[in-house]
Amino acid sequence: MRNALDPSPTASATGLRACDVSLDVGNRALLDRVSLHVRPGEVVGLLGPNGSGKSTLLRILARLAEPTGGTVTLDDAPMVGLDRRITARTLGYLPQSARSEWPISARETVMLGRTPFLSPVSRISEADRTAVDEALAVTDTSHLAERAVTTLSGGERMRVMLARVLAGEPTLLLLDEPVTGLDPRHQLEAMILLDRLAQDGRGTLVVLHDLTLAARFCHRVYVLHEGMVVAEGPPARALDAATIAAAFEVEARRIGEGDNALIVPWSVQVNGSEDRNAGRR
Numbered sequence: 001m002r003n004a005l006d007p008s009p010t011a012s013a014t015g016l017r018a019c020d021v022s023l024d025v026g027n028r029a030l031l032d033r034v035s036l037h038v039r040p041g042e043v044v045g046l047l048g049p050n051g052s053g054k055s056t057l058l059r060i061l062a063r064l065a066e067p068t069g070g071t072v073t074l075d076d077a078p079m080v081g082l083d084r085r086i087t088a089r090t091l092g093y094l095p096q097s098a099r100s101e102w103p104i105s106a107r108e109t110v111m112l113g114r115t116p117f118l119s120p121v122s123r124i125s126e127a128d129r130t131a132v133d134e135a136l137a138v139t140d141t142s143h144l145a146e147r148a149v150t151t152l153s154g155g156e157r158m159r160v161m162l163a164r165v166l167a168g169e170p171t172l173l174l175l176d177e178p179v180t181g182l183d184p185r186h187q188l189e190a191m192i193l194l195d196r197l198a199q200d201g202r203g204t205l206v207v208l209h210d211l212t213l214a215a216r217f218c219h220r221v222y223v224l225h226e227g228m229v230v231a232e233g234p235p236a237r238a239l240d241a242a243t244i245a246a247a248f249e250v251e252a253r254r255i256g257e258g259d260n261a262l263i264v265p266w267s268v269q270v271n272g273s274e275d276r277n278a279g280r281r
Helices: 054-061 084-090 106-117 126-138 154-167 184-199 211-217 241-248
Strands: 016-025 028-038 043-047 069-074 091-094 172-176 203-207 220-225 228-233 250-255 262-270 273-275
Touching: 016 054, 028 043, 028 054, 028 069, 028 203, 028 228, 043 054, 043 184, 043 211, 054 172, 054 203, 084 091, 084 106, 091 154, 106 126, 106 154, 126 154, 154 172, 154 184, 172 184, 184 203, 184 211, 211 262, 220 241, 228 241, 241 250, 241 262
Parallel strands: 043 203, 043 220, 091 172, 172 203
Antiparallel strands: 016 028, 016 069, 220 228, 250 262, 262 273
16 A cells, blocks of 8 residues: 555656646636646545536646646646647546446457557557456456446446556556445455556556545645645645645544544534534444
């Protein structure tokens, strides 16, 4: 896990960087001067309440939307000047609630992740097949390979979509709520997989709503609130009581201390005070 393995990315590592990224739609600022950095060898959590701008930011980082201000660089090169095919081979993006409407097999769906390596006239190679098989294996979906994705459960489909991203062998992952809909075992397996990928030198920016998973597996976290970064750093420091209360409007209880603490949302803040009237104590 994070504490035992601690890849300790060096300050000189490059990776993906956003600097003062803003996005205005009409008179509303969806993102306001957001800066973050995802380096090789680390798992970075992107946290915040619904509507705080997390998915919007990931779309900008994946070159699916353009900011109205600020810059995004990949390995110190401005993203806007990079060939999109090269970008697609470097960045793996999994959108929120990723799905496929086509009744094709899970294996064929995962093979779509090899698209950046194929030309219109090229054939599927042994390297492509190997990458797909490995992606199916690490996401525990090999047994689903021949089933149509439209017949899979929500959790199974999410794991297949994650396998599709991994089949492209990207060095940086942008994952929007990849554990949503998964049962506890597969949530843990997904996060353990991201940790293992970090050991191999890949970087991940992952949107999470589970504060406990973020505290356990992320090297660093960014907390967004109303389009702004309100906290960043190691989870033990960034996810303090004041930040959680301000960003999520909940009171959280901390079990343990330091990097090994578990953070459990416990009660809702009502008009600035804690509502203790619901649930068992």
